[in-house]
Amino acid sequence: MINVVLLGTGNVATHLFRAFAATENVRVRQVYNHSETSLSFFSNKTAVTTSLDDLFEADIYLIALKDDVIAETAQQLSGRKGIVAHTSGGSSIEVLDSCDRRGVFYPLQTFSKQKTLDYSQIPFCIEAGTGEDLELLRAMAGPISGKAYEINSPQRKRLHLAAVFVCNFVNHLYAVGETICQEGDMPFEILQPLIQETAHKIISDSPRDVQTGPAIRNDKSTIKAHLDLLQDPENKEIYHLLTKAIQTFHGKKL
Amino acid sequence: MINVVLLGTGNVATHLFRAFAATENVRVRQVYNHSETSLSFFSNKTAVTTSLDDLFEADIYLIALKDDVIAETAQQLSGRKGIVAHTSGGSSIEVLDSCDRRGVFYPLQTFSKQKTLDYSQIPFCIEAGTGEDLELLRAMAGPISGKAYEINSPQRKRLHLAAVFVCNFVNHLYAVGETICQEGDMPFEILQPLIQETAHKIISDSPRDVQTGPAIRNDKSTIKAHLDLLQDPENKEIYHLLTKAIQTFHGKKL
Numbered sequence: 384m385i386n387v388v389l390l391g392t393g394n395v396a397t398h399l400f401r402a403f404a405a406t407e408n409v410r411v412r413q414v415y416n417h418s419e420t421s422l423s424f425f426s427n428k429t430a431v432t433t434s435l436d437d438l439f440e441a442d443i444y445l446i447a448l449k450d451d452v453i454a455e456t457a458q459q460l461s462g463r464k465g466i467v468a469h470t471s472g473g474s475s476i477e478v479l480d481s482c483d484r485r486g487v488f489y490p491l492q493t494f495s496k497q498k499t500l501d502y503s504q505i506p507f508c509i510e511a512g513t514g515e516d517l518e519l520l521r522a523m524a525g526p527i528s529g530k531a532y533e534i535n536s537p538q539r540k541r542l543h544l545a546a547v548f549v550c551n552f553v554n555h556l557y558a559v560g561e562t563i564c565q566e567g568d569m570p571f572e573i574l575q576p577l578i579q580e581t582a583h584k585i586i587s588d589s590p591r592d593v594q595t596g597p598a599i600r601n602d603k604s605t606i607k608a609h610l611d612l613l614q615d616p617e618n619k620e621i622y623h624l625l626t627k628a629i630q631t632f633h634g635k636k637l
Numbered sequence: 638m639i640n641v642v643l644l645g646t647g648n649v650a651t652h653l654f655r656a657f658a659a660t661e662n663v664r665v666r667q668v669y670n671h672s673e674t675s676l677s678f679f680s681n682k683t684a685v686t687t688s689l690d691d692l693f694e695a696d697i698y699l700i701a702l703k704d705d706v707i708a709e710t711a712q713q714l715s716g717r718k719g720i721v722a723h724t725s726g727g728s729s730i731e732v733l734d735s736c737d738r739r740g741v742f743y744p745l746q747t748f749s750k751q752k753t754l755d756y757s758q759i760p761f762c763i764e765a766g767t768g769e770d771l772e773l774l775r776a777m778a779g780p781i782s783g784k785a786y787e788i789n790s791p792q793r794k795r796l797h798l799a800a801v802f803v804c805n806f807v808n809h810l811y812a813v814g815e816t817i818c819q820e821g822d823m824p825f826e827i828l829q830p831l832i833q834e835t836a837h838k839i840i841s842d843s844p845r846d847v848q849t850g851p852a853i854r855n856d857k858s859t860i861k862a863h864l865d866l867l868q869d870p871e872n873k874e875i876y877h878l879l880t881k882a883i884q885t886f887h888g889k890k891l
Contacts, residue, residue: 394849450859473851473859491831495847498838504830532827541821542828544863548872549814549828550835551850552879553807558844558886560803567795573786574796574803575840576758577745581804582836584752586829590812593749596805597727605704605727609798617882618802624878625806628871632812 385523388413388438388465390456391447392421394494395470399447400425402502406526413439435459443468443523445488454478457485466516472543475536476510486511486520489539493550502527508534508542559618591632598629639663639777642692642719644710645701646675648748649724653701654679656756660780667693689713697722697777699742708732711739720770726797729790730764740765740774743793747804756781762788762796813872845886852883 387403389396389411396414403409414425415432422431432438435456444460446453446469453469460467461481468486469479479485487510492500507524509531511517517533524531534542557578561571584593597605606626613619641657643650643665650668657663668679669686676685686692689710698714700707700723707723714721715735722740723733733739741764746754761778763785765771771787778785788796811832815825838847851859860880867873 450856473862491827493831493835493838493847493849495838495842495849498842498847500834504834506827506830508827532823534823538821538823540862540866541817542823543859544866545814545817545828546831547850547852547863547876548810548817549832551848551852551883552875553810553832553835554839554844554848554850555852555879555883555886556802556807556810557839558848560799561844563795563799563802567792569786569788569792569796571843573745573760573762574799576760576784577747577800578803578807578836578839580754580758581747581807582832584747584749585808585811585832588749588752589825590808590815593747593752594805594808594812595747595749596801598801598805598809602704605797608727608794609801612794612798617878617885620878621806621882622801624871624874625809628875629805629809631871632809 385409385443385519386439386441386465387411387443387445387523388415388441389445389447390415391470392416392425393447393449395490396447397424398492398494398500398502399445399470399490400428402505402527404428405502408526409523412441438463441465442519443486443488445470450474454481457482466511466519468511468520472508472539472546475540476512477536484512484516486516487536487539488520488523489534491542491546504528504530506530506532508532508539510535510539556621559621594629594633596629598626599633601630639697639773640693640695641665641697641699641777642667642669642695643699643701644669645724646670646679647701647703649744650701651678652746652748652754652756653699653724653744654682656759656781658682659756662780663777666695692717695719696773697740697742699724704728708735711736720765720773722765722774726762726793726800729794730766731790738766738770740770741790741793742774742777743788743797745796745800758782758784760784760786762786762793764789764793810875813875848883848887850883852880853887855884 413430442465444467457479458481466484466486467482468488489508490505492505505528509520521531564571667684696719698721711733712735720738720740721736722742726743743762744759746759759782763774775785818825
């Protein structure tokens with residue numbers, strides 16, 4: 384049994400709590416947050432506290448707090464025996480330097496609080512100061528998805544950047560698509576099969592091999608017609624830039 | 638039984654041929670293309686011809702050719718009794734004005750020639766000169782997916798534009814993500830669950846309600862770190878513009 388004290392009550396903390404609750408090998412003994420209110424979801428499920436001085440002993444102190452408070456929180460845990468690990472894609476393991484045993488346990492997924500998720504699909508990017516601690520983090524990922532990748536801090540930073548492109552930016556393009564549909568009195572559902580197939584396609588094929596559309600065909604009249612149709616100046620700019628980027632990317636390759 | 642003469646041998650034509658072949662109610666009697674070579678795939682499955690003068694009688698002449706040759710091809714079919722319909726998202730029904738009976742049968746999907754597709758998921762955007770011809774087009778979509786939306790030419794132009802955002806541009810962002818992974822010696826598969834979940838999420842929720850990431854949080858230090866990390870000037874520009882666009886889009890809404 385791995386005993387965990389979870390610090391944080393946001394999206395990542397809430398989903399990790401749920402994921403651990405469904406396993407037999409990991410137990411979240413306590414949840415910490417500086418404010419009482421956000422602890423209410425957890426308080427009838429496990430112990431909670433608003434004080435870092437009152438944390439239980441644990442194998443792992445898992446910090447799922449905002450990036451800019453990880454270092455100071457870790458400092459207050461520096462005397463603890465367990466591993467102090469954070470869950471952040473954007474923070475180096477070095478922000479935990481005040482602690483003897485340190486690690487990173489970064490779940491590479493997009494979390495919305497209300498949404499249920501298939502935890503068995505989440506890849507965990509793990510890093511630790513020692514091989515032994517790495518194994519403990521791997522054991523913590525095991526019962527959830529079994530997918531643990533050893534990723535060092537510079538790699539994780541890149542991965543976090545890649546995630547912004549394939550998740551946050553992609554979602555915004557979905558929002559633009561939805562807006563264009565609505566402005567033409569068409570239901571967004573009409574685009575769903577296309578969206579799902581576009582994502583599905585690249586499970587088996589590299590995205591660079593399945594690029595389609597007016598940009599890669601250099602279909603100038605369609606590109607012009609689309610730019611004429613776009614009213615919103617920012618969407619026009621996006622269309623222009625991504626068309627150019629597709630042509631540069633594939634031009635370079637050819 | 639609906640008899641179809643199919644004009645074209647590209648991605649759309651090939652997939653439509655396969656989709657019709659799997660139904661009982663639609664029969665592709667003949668495939669036309671101006672060049673002999675590209676007809677070889679079809680020649681042992683149905684009649685083929687390279688001459689527009691030799692086309693069989695049919696209920697529907699389905700033009701799945703490049704946008705810029707649709708009008709001239711339609712002109713040569715102007716004496717025909719059947720409906721002359723094209724499959725293009727970007728062309729108006731007016732390019733068929735030389736024909737008495739005209740229609741549009743636009744499958745809203747991304748087609749790669751080699752890739753097998755679940756045709757039962759394809760929405761068809763249909764348009765016709767008369768209600769009777771519209772029903773014939775609907776009947777042609779029926780046995781494939783049953784998903785037929787009546788969409789007029791200005792709407793279809795918008796839809797085609799939306800498709801560029803949610804399919805072609807999204808695929809390019811996947812390609813950028815893959816490149817960033819490769820440059821950091823990480824397998825692209827690590828991003829797959831995130832990509833699939835990002836697409837899956839918006840089946841039930843509007844993309845504007847599930848936007849996450851540093852842009853919408855206005856997390857300036859992460860945005861700066863990401864921009865510093867990006868080497869490629871075009872990817873830097875994409876990061877910058879999409880971050881700004883997300884902030885404008887959600888700022889407007891708030």
